[in-house]
Amino acid sequence: MSTPPFHLAWFTSFTAPAWRSTFGGDTGTEWMTGEYYVSMARQLERAGFDFMMFEDSTMVSEALGGTMEQDLKHSLHSPKLDPFPLLPILARATKHMGFIATGSTSFYSPYILARVMATMDHLTGGRVGWNIVTSSEDIAAQNYGMDALPPHDERYDIAEEFVQVVKALWDSWEPGAIVMNRETGHYADHTKVHRIDYRGKYHASRGPLNMPAGPQGHPVLCQAGGSPKGRDFAAKHANAIVATNPNVEKMAAYRADIRERAARHGRNPDDVKVLFHAAPIIAETTEEAHAAYQRVFGMDDPLQIEQTLAMTAAVTEIDFFQYDLDAPMPQDLKTNGHQSVLDDFMKRNEGKTLRESLGERLRLGPLLVGTVSEVADQMEDIVTRVGGDGFLIRAETGLSHTRRYIDEICSGLAPELRRRGLIRSDYPNDLFKQNLLQF
């Protein structure tokens, strides 16, 4: 029995690629013009990716050592430019692929977010999505006048209202509101444009939106909830879910849980695609691939260890520098940051040292290493065992985010997957959402 096709997407942010890699080129500063990402988008579309997703955060982290040093030294959370202005030029350089930008429900106003997304949906001919995040760092909140973020679960209550407002604004112009009657001089029919008069506990908006929604109506919604509350939110709203797990059984369990929750919310589970992070390492030969794997994830390089520690610390808001690298992983840490990420990191590495844990932490996804055909085999096997829906390629900053790596995936791996009928060979629909939900 042949494996049904799955989806490929790429997870990145508008940040400095692997500037100190052998193949980093001039990307250390050149990326700020957006050109690196423009050429990347063209590559991905040629390879048959469903979408390119831009993660985002708005802080310079001080989680490690109480200063900005590590974050800036390794260009981790900062610098990060705003992904929204980048999307329109990426869309203009491509014809079919989708683009997802991250917007925080803790920092945006729902009206601005609804309007920006709708504008982008028009400009791209229906090829955008919104990755909904609630944000998890107090230091980011302090840039927006707050002392701290609300507690984790309340952030999802706020997000729920936020999404309701945004959807209502997108729906505030009925289809057909633009009549363009040259005889009577009517451009739009005001009886088909409605106020929303939303007044919730956290958000209020009168409406209507001052423009009709774009071709998709509601752009593709994407989410990455890992906690029970987060999973439920994702299952209720998202078309694409970003998940991270190196263990295939757990990947399968996560996907089954999301699909069950989606069904409970009255949705068709097939309208929710669960995509798992993957960082395949591919080379001409198996030996070269393993050598490359060791360079990328081996934790031999002190700079790499420091960088991975800083990355982990910033997401969890735990200062991992205070722990002995070669002592067993602590098991009782609490955070107001990404608790599910921290819990997962601790549980997964129980009994291992911190140093041993870091390589896998950096890899995020399942082990994928070898020649093109070996990695294609591995991916096919994983998707079969998980049940679907695909992978989200992620090249960690500072290690393999180079044009050369992108080409290995797009000109090496993807064509092999396509030959096997495992990924799309064309984009039969005009709208991103239609293509995403095609299979």
Added chain:
Amino acid sequence: MSANPFHLAWFGAGGFGVKSWNKTWSGRGGRDWASPQLWVDIAQALERARFDYIIIEDSSYVPDAYGSNSKAYLSSATATPKMDPTVLAPIMSHLTSRIGIVPTLSVTEYHPYMLARKINTLDHMSNGRTGWNIVTSSSHRAAQNYGKDLLEEHDLRYDIADEFFDVSCRLWESWDADAVTLDADHGVWADYEKVHTIDFEGKFFKVRGPLNAPQSPQGRPVFTQAGGSARGKQFAARTANSVISGVEGGPAAMKRFRDDIRAQATGYGRDPDDVKVLFMASPVVGETDEEAQAKRARQVAFAEAHPELGLLHLSRHSGIDFAQFPLDEPIPDTAKTNGHQQMLAQAIGKTPREFLRKSLSTMEFVGSPDTVAAKMEEVMAEVGGDGFLIANFDLNRRYVSEIADGLVPALQRRGLTRTEYTHSRFRDNLLEF
């Protein structure tokens, strides 16, 4: 009398919306307005004509001021629909190389950190060609979309704007210009000792900082501002690199306005030459003077026959329902507004019809390219500078071409407007002369 060289800019009136849809030269404007192509074409044409910049005007509400419902606005596509200019700006800058691109963003709708970050990103992506048209908003309807019951009172909005401006500048400068070291040997991308928190705590905003991206090519964007009230002018004199003026009363009033802005800028310790005052103009250009005048006569006749189309704008800007006043009775001095003060002041005592007629006759530049160029030179010689901001509500490609390929060459032949961009950054070009 000859004038010094002056600047040209374009005011994208009505913002990213329907520009022209049911007129002779509208093309597919009613249908294709949501594509960025018209704006790309305009930006490229204006760059060819060496304009300094183009502003994308904006507001974010469906107006219902005239007649107390949205019918008149939606049926005439006036001020709505309007899409987000921060999405359009990067496409325009990506497909041009020298002209300044200036989106409009409101200090009562944005948070300073989000705005500072968007502008910083746009300035990086445009390689130093981004501006910010600072507005405070003037409608309760906009405020209500953002969760407020009412918009803040007029002068308070400018207090907010002052603080917003200060926070934003601090954020744009929170990374020293040389903070990005790219030291590959030590694996140091940026030097954290050159990146600073701002720890701003003001009356309206509290922002820790730093910005999460390095200083952009221009550091601060070019600031444009259009405040016409006393408080608005004060703010503009303090902050703007270019002030937009729609002042009435001909060259004498224009000169007073400019002199006032320059004097106030000096009072803030600024070099007055760092503030370019550009005056709104909608030249009507034809093959011959007669053809241009005939075209102008048709425009006036159309406006006279459809007074409600003009009053829609006045209602929206003033926040007053002009549908309630008989067309031919003077507007009472009891009329009040929390919106555009200057516009209301100009209307009181006139009948709605008179007011409209007067606003139609402001700054007439009608004729062949040479005739209009001569008139512009005459006006600039009397005013002292600094140039014009072209705007046309019924915007189509034909009009843009008449200006960019007709009027501008005539101005250039007279040595009045630039023929090349000397610098790569927007501000350097704007302040060049």
